[in-house]
Amino acid sequence: MKNTLLTSAAAGAILASGLSSVAMADGHATDLTLCWAAWDPANALVELSRDFEDQSGHTMNFEFVPWTSFADRMLNELNSGGQLCDLMIGDSQWIGSGAENGHYVQLNDFFDANGIDMGDFIPATVTGYAEWPKNTPNYYALPAFGDVVGWTYRKDWFERPEIQAEFMETYGRALGVPETLDELTDIAQFFQGRDIDGTTVYGAAIYTERGSEGITMGVTNWLYNYGFEYENPDQPYDVDGFVNSAGAVAGLEAYRELYETGTPPGSSNWYMGENIDAYRSGQVAMQMNFAFIWPGVEADENVGGGRSGYFPNPAGPAGQFAQLGGQGISVVSYSEKQDAALEYIQWFAQPEVQARWWELGGYSALSAVVEDPGFAASQPYAQTFLDSMAIVKDFWAEPAYADLLLATQDRVHNYVVAGEGTAQEALDGLVRDWIEVFEDEGKL
């Protein structure tokens, strides 16, 4: 066995050095730059990419930008035809703009020539990260990182007998993972201002950030589950009556109720980073956040090691959905190193590389990885990730997504955080804004 391993390792090394020498001898050794957000998965990707460097002889450089300025920085780069990035792991909402404005290379021929089948990836990630127009077989990215909004909770607090007893007395049911959004709000209100081990704690950290996309990524988890639809299923871009339906209004009111009664004071502009900080420092019993944080939670000395649990976004009166996150990896059309960039994508799509990606903390979107019998038990949060990915919905991915997103940010933040007007007025205003955008775009 040992001999076999050594032989395989030696063969691998010879093959890798051979590939490397061939690439360099042919003058193909290239400096590639991959652009992405600055967050934990990016560090894992740097680690993963070392294998690609060894095998191909190419050198990988990385340009990572914090989430709050990621869109500004990278969309500026794409819009100006910049050549900084050869590979872009762009947000899922950029796919329409990337395709229609010619920022991304269409990958269909490349996938066909190299046996990369989109049917091998989780369907929601293909639709969300790779296709434009949606639900058509036109691919501009390879699903790179599956992500979804879910919940983390303090299992150790939930299991305390005195807390369980008091919760039972107050609400007449056992304290556990909430099955509905109303139950989640009850739990947040129960923990709000509670003294735990001499510290005042609060209910839940939720997304309220105004400047980029934060509050939209949070509130949609309520809106979807209360009956909000982006458009008339039978008539594209017909938003009136769907965006501002009675259910959507109730969902928005419920999100505001949670903000006002179950979140830490001063959490008026919180997104991923602030929620992580609040949770890790023991300020809150629950946090809403994208799944990418879960490996970090497990490893954390204050809240990891079995002290935390994970659950998908609970159901509402109209169903159970969760906001899709995650990104696909695309080749930038302005790059002069497209061949090497495509080599990277070919390497990244391999099942063994995807399996290693999951091991390092990246959420693979390859079905073979997530459907592996051992996957669900491989990490405490793996089953929650699978359950969450099965219920995803995503925001608009139109070329005008930025206008649609900023209008949502303004309307929702103004109502939920600043308390301006009513939920109905906020969503009616959003309908007007979106109609104006679609008219400007010539869609209406």
Next chain:
Amino acid sequence: MTSSPIQSVAKKTPDGFARKIRGLSDRTIAWIFVAPTIFLLLAVNIFPLIWTIRLSFTNFRVNRPNNDVEWVGLRNYERILGDPDIWNTMQATAHFLIWTITLQVLIGFTLAYLINKKFRGNDMWTTIIVFPMMLSPAVVGNFWTFLYQPQIGLFNYVIAFFNGVDPASFSMIGDVNLAPWAIIIADTWMWTPFVMLICLAGLRSIPDSIYEAAECDRASKWRQFWTITIPMALPFLMLAVLFRGIENFKMFDLVVQLTGGGPGNTTTLTSIDLKREAFERWRTGYSSAYAVILFVTVFGLASIYVKALNKVKER
């Protein structure tokens, strides 16, 4: 006899070139020296301004390079001037400007007046007072975000100490009524020292002989203050107001770091709004019109103000 350096350089100048430049007039030589600067000024300042004005009459969007660019006349200007949200932004900017300038001038002048008195440790206090303006606005924004934290922020605890409320019961940057004051306090903390330094320069420029003459005339300290100190320091005070006015009209980094323009739109100043239109919504034509309106406003107000300043200086 040895030749001077100029003569030796002149000797080394090739004959052909020397003949060409020998007959140039002083005016031409002056132009040769000034031309590179004028060229740079045109390239990086005037041309972008003219281009911005041109774009402001179009529907150009930089993120739609394939779309046709249409001439829309004054439509962008009409939309901006008729948009109530933009007027709210202007109002927030005016509130921020008026209060920061008022507080900074009052506190800055008072500090300068006190520092101008000779006392032990004068230099040390001056250094301590000017410390905030040495920091980057992003650092100050971050720093004050922590100070305003309801659970751990020192600011809330200080307020709670004086009025007995629970520190976690109010949020300076999360409350629509308090957030405009949160940015005013942070800006005032940072930039009052700048105003103080200008006022100090003004106070130190007043000759002692004027005060000595006033003493001979038995003028009280109060009268000396109003008839000598204030009139003679007034041009400096007005200069401080001009600098702070222009700087705060384009305030961006500190406020973005502190509140991100929220909650709601309560602290969305014009520069933040303009950045969103130009680089988040990518409405290039529209944001160009917005920039032109702001430029005309600042330029017009500054011109009127500078005229007033010159009149005060001539008195």
